[in-house]
Amino acid sequence: MSDTNNQPVIKIFDVLYSTYGPQGWWPGDSPFETIVGAILTQSTAWHNVALAIANLKREEILDPCTLLKANPERVKALIAPSGFFNVKYDRLKNFLQHLMKYDMDFERFRCLPVRDLRNELLEINGIGFETADSILLYAFDRSVFVVDAYTRRLFSRLGYAWMEKAPYEKIQKFFMGELPSDSCLYNEFHALVVAHCKTTCKKNPSCSSCNV
DNA sequence: AGCCAGGACTGAG
DNA sequence: CTCAGTCATGGC
Numbered sequence: 501m502s503d504t505n506n507q508p509v510i511k512i513f514d515v516l517y518s519t520y521g522p523q524g525w526w527p528g529d530s531p532f533e534t535i536v537g538a539i540l541t542q543s544t545a546w547h548n549v550a551l552a553i554a555n556l557k558r559e560e561i562l563d564p565c566t567l568l569k570a571n572p573e574r575v576k577a578l579i580a581p582s583g584f585f586n587v588k589y590d591r592l593k594n595f596l597q598h599l600m601k602y603d604m605d606f607e608r609f610r611c612l613p614v615r616d617l618r619n620e621l622l623e624i625n626g627i628g629f630e631t632a633d634s635i636l637l638y639a640f641d642r643s644v645f646v647v648d649a650y651t652r653r654l655f656s657r658l659g660y661a662w663m664e665k666a667p668y669e670k671i672q673k674f675f676m677g678e679l680p681s682d683s684c685l686y687n688e689f690h691a692l693v694v695a696h697c698k699t700t701c702k703k704n705p706s707c708s709s710c711n712v
Numbered sequence: 713a714g715c716c717a718g719g720a721c722t723g724a725g
Numbered sequence: 726c727t728c729a730g731t732c733a734t735g736g737c
Contacts, residue, residue: 525718537718538718539719541717541718541719542718542719542720543716543717543718543719543720543732544717544718544719544733544734544735545716545717545718545734545735545736546717546718547717547735547736548717548733548734548735548736549718551734551735580733580734581733581734581735582733582734582735583717583732583733583734583735584719584731584732584733584734585732585733585734586732586733587720587721587731587732587733588732588733591720625720625721626719626720626721627719627720628719628720628721629719629720630718630719630720631719631720634718646718648718648719649718649719650718690718691718694718698717698718
């Protein structure tokens with residue numbers, strides 16, 4: 501709270517943005533595709549997720565009703581490239597079954613207040629903090645800040661050492677207190693953190709280049 | 713040839 | 726409550 505070495509969060513964002521430019525995460529063909537992607541990308545490289553989604557599109561089952569009715573083994577085979585296909589199938593199914601409470605009406609579900617939406621997502625087995633918030637931000641365009649391992653790592657090295665082990669929601673609350681409530685800003689911010697860590701930090705374990 | 717990705721759940725201690 | 730083990734494939 502009184503660490504004078506900390507750069508203001510917004511300034512770090514500015515440097516990242518001017519370094520890497522807009523990342524264009526998940527403009528997506530549809531919110532539903534984004535949600536599927538959010539679940540499939542759990543602990544998985546995005547490239548593999550893209551393969552899985554392409555399969556679902558090719559077979560034309562990338563919509564809630566069709567996907568829920570499709571043969572489980574067939575769906576598992578299609579999403580196999582994204583790994584963990586057994587658990588991920590169950591997680592997709594859990595989400596779809598939750599959607600049944602809204603008569604599979606996607607629009608009715610997404611109109612809920614953010615707080616309710618988030619709580620409902622978190623009730624679904626297989627959707628944790630990061631996936632829920634990714635869905636809210638990237639699929640529903642709500643101004644919710646997404647925290648992940650990269651965020652913890654990068655900011656721990658930028659003077660916010662407490663983030664290394666702090667609870668997810670404490671970190672989230674911090675960022676949302678420091679930044680204006682803006683889904684576009686949060687969208688780019690999270691993507692830029694990932695972009696930076698995947699390039700610079702990864703090639704440099706000591707991460708001295710994190711002196712943004 | 714390992715190692716690791718844009719996590720979350722479960723069971724053990 | 727903390728934490729290792731588990732889930733699986735593709736790319737480097």
